Amino acid sequence: MPVRVYSNPLKVVRTQFITIDLSVARSDESIWSGYGRALSVIRVGTGEFTLKVIRLDGSEESYTQSDLISGMVFENSFMELKVTNSAQAGVTNPIIAVDYEVV
16 A cells, blocks of 8 residues: 655654455454554445554543444554454455654
8 A cells, every 4th residue: 555654843643544354244443553544434335343542641542333433534643553353254344544754
């Protein structure tokens, strides 16, 4: 997948695209960690899953596929993303994009 790169004299922000493979069952499995600046929902897909966002202060927010809309952007800083889902065949996988700061 392509990587977008933004920069200014103080920091570099990159974007990582993540396809969540719903054919594999997960229970609160970490799919990304670092210093996230923004989270974009590129495609929600057709399967069922829960996405947990761990904030810098340790607080957590959980979203099911019903809470998300393709094109939605969250611009709050976070440090980890976790997913829970059952193994599902024949569904369209969700795709998210994480803008993260390179330190």
